[in-house]
Amino acid sequence: MVNNKEIIEKLNSLLSDFQIYYQNLRGFHWNIQGREFFELHAKFEELYNDTAVKIDDIAERILTVEGTPIHAFEDYLSTAEIKPVKNVHDGETAVKTIIDNLQSIIAKEKDIKETAGSLDDGGTEDQMSAFIEEQEKTLWMYKAWLK
Known part of the structure; x- marks a missing residue:
């Protein structure tokens, strides 16, 4: 079983973003x-x-590779690259934020995938x-909605 600090750290960072x-x-x-309203x-x-x-x-994968998933909101906030947003009421702003969040998450997932591959995980x-x-398809759909 892989027990790699780098993978665990990267997965915890992804967990925080999620x-x-x-x-x-x-x-x-x-x-x-x-x-x-009804659609969105x-x-x-x-x-x-x-x-x-x-x-x-993600948390279960961290446990599988013998790590500990972070689980406190203060840890999520200090670890995540994605930032919380407040009081968004309009669809366009919400969808743009979803697109930005997903693009950040996908980039992180690609990095984790590459690292995992190099470590035979x-x-x-x-x-x-x-x-x-799955998320690339979701991203495409939300970008199409904006047009």
Whole structure:
């Protein structure tokens, strides 16, 4: 079993980003207003439900490689590259933030995938590949919505 400090640190950083992304999505879901309310309210719920599953998957992967997933919000805030956003009510700002957050997450996942590959950690590499494939499609869809 891989027990690599670098992988654990990178996965914990990704976990932190996902936690902030999740909270951003919850805020968008709760606070969205305007003509796209029904469409976006449902879409944001889909995204945060999917994100909650990914958060659990990442934490379990950290445990699998014999690490400890960080689990305090102060640690998430100090580790995450994604920043919390507050009081977003319009769809365009929410979607632009989702796109920015996903682009940051995907870049981090690609880095983790590359590191995992170089360390012969196929499980982490496969997990990142699956996340990237799904999120790139989500990114494309939200970019299309903005046009």
